[in-house]
Amino acid sequence: MTISKKRLQSLGVKSKVWIEIEGLPFLGEGRSNLLKYIAERGSISQAAKEVGISYKKAWSYIKNMEDRLGVVLVKKYVGGKGGGGTILTKDGEFLIGKFDQLLEGTQDAIDKSFHEIF
Numbered sequence: 001m002t003i004s005k006k007r008l009q010s011l012g013v014k015s016k017v018w019i020e021i022e023g024l025p026f027l028g029e030g031r032s033n034l035l036k037y038i039a040e041r042g043s044i045s046q047a048a049k050e051v052g053i054s055y056k057k058a059w060s061y062i063k064n065m066e067d068r069l070g071v072v073l074v075k076k077y078v079g080g081k082g083g084g085g086t087i088l089t090k091d092g093e094f095l096i097g098k099f100d101q102l103l104e105g106t107q108d109a110i111d112k113s114f115h116e117i118f
Helices: 005-009 029-040 045-052 057-071 090-103 107-118
Strands: 020-021 024-028 074-077 085-089
Touching: 024 029, 024 057, 029 045, 029 057, 029 085, 029 090, 045 057, 085 090, 090 107
Parallel strands: none
Antiparallel strands: 020 024, 074 085
16 A cells, blocks of 8 residues: 555545435435524525525525425415514424434544544
8 A cells, every 4th residue: 555644544534415305306404504594584585695595596495395395394474564584384394303313423423434444
């Protein structure tokens, strides 16, 4: 082997986790963060700004997720005193909670495996 031990020790590994439905992207960290910011800010446009995408793209992500899963994830309220807003449904809250559980420890497990191999 010509790779030095010091060089091997400087290596690291990263991964991304996402969920697919019938081979199509459904939920990953970006979409999960979008839903979390909607819950926090009560606004799709504010959430879109937080994750660095347009309002139109945010709506596209939401509609795709809802269509692929067959449930409503966000509910919009229009107008009224204080203006409208958006909230996550119970299904939306459930989904991001489960995705967070999935991510917990994933990087630790990958790091452990990487260090055992390298």
